[in-house]
Amino acid sequence: MSDTAFNQLVPFLQKAEGRYLWIADENLLSAQLSPSDNIQVITNRIDLEARLLNQGWKVFFSDYDFSIIEDNSLDSIIYRVSKEKPVVHHVINESYRCLKPGGQLIMAGDKGEGIKTYFSKGKKLFGDGQSVKATKDIWQVTLHKLKSDKAEPLDDKDYPTLRVTVADEQFDYYSKPGVFGWDKVDKGSAFLIEHLDQFLMTLPEPPKNALDLGCGYGYLSLNISQLDIPVTASDNNAAAILACQRNFDRYPINGKVIPASCAEGISEKFDLIICNPPFHAGFSVDGDLTDRFLKATHDRLNERGVACFVTNLHIPLERKALQYFHQAECIAANGNFKLVRLTHKA
Ligand SMILES: C[S@@+](CC[C@H](N)C(=O)[O-])C[C@H]1O[C@@H](n2cnc3c(N)ncnc32)[C@H](O)[C@@H]1O
Numbered sequence: 211m212s213d214t215a216f217n218q219l220v221p222f223l224q225k226a227e228g229r230y231l232w233i234a235d236e237n238l239l240s241a242q243l244s245p246s247d248n249i250q251v252i253t254n255r256i257d258l259e260a261r262l263l264n265q266g267w268k269v270f271f272s273d274y275d276f277s278i279i280e281d282n283s284l285d286s287i288i289y290r291v292s293k294e295k296p297v298v299h300h301v302i303n304e305s306y307r308c309l310k311p312g313g314q315l316i317m318a319g320d321k322g323e324g325i326k327t328y329f330s331k332g333k334k335l336f337g338d339g340q341s342v343k344a345t346k347d348i349w350q351v352t353l354h355k356l357k358s359d360k361a362e363p364l365d366d367k368d369y370p371t372l373r374v375t376v377a378d379e380q381f382d383y384y385s386k387p388g389v390f391g392w393d394k395v396d397k398g399s400a401f402l403i404e405h406l407d408q409f410l411m412t413l414p415e416p417p418k419n420a421l422d423l424g425c426g427y428g429y430l431s432l433n434i435s436q437l438d439i440p441v442t443a444s445d446n447n448a449a450a451i452l453a454c455q456r457n458f459d460r461y462p463i464n465g466k467v468i469p470a471s472c473a474e475g476i477s478e479k480f481d482l483i484i485c486n487p488p489f490h491a492g493f494s495v496d497g498d499l500t501d502r503f504l505k506a507t508h509d510r511l512n513e514r515g516v517a518c519f520v521t522n523l524h525i526p527l528e529r530k531a532l533q534y535f536h537q538a539e540c541i542a543a544n545g546n547f548k549l550v551r552l553t554h555k556a
Pocket residue numbers: 257390391396399423424425426427428429430444445446447450470471472473486487488489
């Protein structure tokens with residue numbers, strides 16, 4: 211699936227001269243470009259890292275950690291804006307630090323994603339810039355670093371710092387911007403934990419281990435750890451892995467936090483899999499992601515194991531799940547969410 215905003219940036223990547231940095235996020239999971247020696251890539255998605263490495267790119271997987279790049283060292287940075295404002299502000303601030311005077315940050319995005327506001331805020335920081343309307347809604351903007359004095363950075367909500375954002379009777383949860391729903395408990399995940407006892411009663415035997423697929427900062431993992439079994443938590447997002455690992459270390463949780471896309475590379479099998487699956491990759495709804503999460507659950511679930519997915523009521527999860535499981539049954543629902551129980555056998 212091609213991304214119209216990113217397409218505006220492709221010509222810049224193709225004729226890159228000097229020292230370039232390309233910031234690639236989940237919007238670009240299907241990007242196919244010839245690699246270039248003078249372009250370094252940073253991505254916060256492990257699946258995108260794997261794909262770009264395979265194409266021959268020089269890639270770092272990190273939570274947009276620019277600390278490897280010296281001040282005033284780059285000629286150009288290319289960035290298709292991300293979904294979350296603090297992430298974009300962090301990238302603009304760090305780009306300003308890393309670019310040489312006269313260097314440029316070239317961005318693209320949709321009006322609805324705030325590209326025009328990013329441009330006007332960024333221009334104040336950088337000193338100069340131009341914007342070009344590429345289509346009815348898509349803008350390509352360039353910020354030129356003119357000022358060398360200390361300018362006011364954009365509010366990135368202290369992007370790099372892990373902090374306690376939510377607490378309940380059992381846990382303080384560490385999180386940070388860049389993690390899904392970073393400063394709250396997701397209502398669907400809360401619904402799953404409220405009905406955990408009811409779900410556990412349907413298990414043929416007590417589980418001996420558990421997998422939290424798409425763990426975010428680890429809300430489900432921490433709650434499941436109270437069953438006193440080892441818990442494996444996995445996500446494809448670098449910020450989620452940092453936050454979840456911090457929560458595992460703090461309590462400490464018996465288990466592992468593994469960066470992986472849809473559990474790829476995890477060979478262990480599990481008695482219990484819990485999942486609040488994503489339905490968006492970047493700005494677009496990705497139906498195929500649901501299938502990949504169901505397939506991963508099928509592959510990682512023990513023969514007598516049981517999985518529990520929480521989704522919005524309108525998602526036809528049971529129908530999709532029957533391609534992979536013998537049984538897919540809704541065991542609880544409210545006006546917004548449902549819990550679907552998946553098993554290999556009746
Ligand atoms: C709806 S959120 C749930 C997060 C967390 N379990 C919670 O309850 O707060 C879905 C999670 O799936 C992750 N995700 C998206 N695509 C993924 C992929 N291909 N592989 C693994 N995780 C993915 C997202 O980063 C996000 O953390």
